[in-house]
Amino acid sequence: NAGVTQTPKFRVLKTGQSMTLLCAQDMNHEYMYWYRQDPGMGLRLIHYSVGEGTTAKGEVPDGYNVSRLKKQNFLLGLESAAPSQTSVYFCASSTRPAPSAQYFGPGTRLTVL
């Protein structure tokens, strides 16, 4: 099993550009999460999903949108990137019932110029 995979691994955007980060998991997990990690601030939850077709806001949702059309995939979109969105983005998944261990992907390093 690959576990949780993320694409791309690195990306550089210009201010105002858009992009989508893809997260895929092959563990048949119900729950999926998107976090951002900035130096000295730990991990902050952006959005999460408790099942296919559902999404919910986390701690820092502004500027991001998500979709969970398939159980195994969770997409994070940036419609108009800003330098403040420069960060490392981690996707995670977990099984039910919550709370349970979250399994993280390798991360995407995004730089917005």
Next chain:
Amino acid sequence: GQQVMQIPQYQHVQEGEDFTTYCNSSTTLSNIQWYKQRPGGHPVFLIQLVKSGEVKKQKRLTFQFGEAKKNSSLHITATQTTDVGTYFCAGPVDNNNDMRFGAGTRLTVKP
């Protein structure tokens, strides 16, 4: 709102010394999780504590959940260079799906 505070931010020890990181919440937590992130890596789940006063051990690592369920600690006995990394605690906010992470304690070990 809910805050999960973690101290210290950094800890540098000599190999063989002990290490402890502390996690404190402003409100009662239903559970707390601990993760380890190696440099350049991703967070890896270590353990989850649920019961008041719970103590769990994993080899040289000892995890405690306070009686009031507002604090937790991770203690490493006789650190090794393989313990290097950042240790995070995480606790739920409004529901068990919204976990708030502490800022982490970065551990470095001098051989």
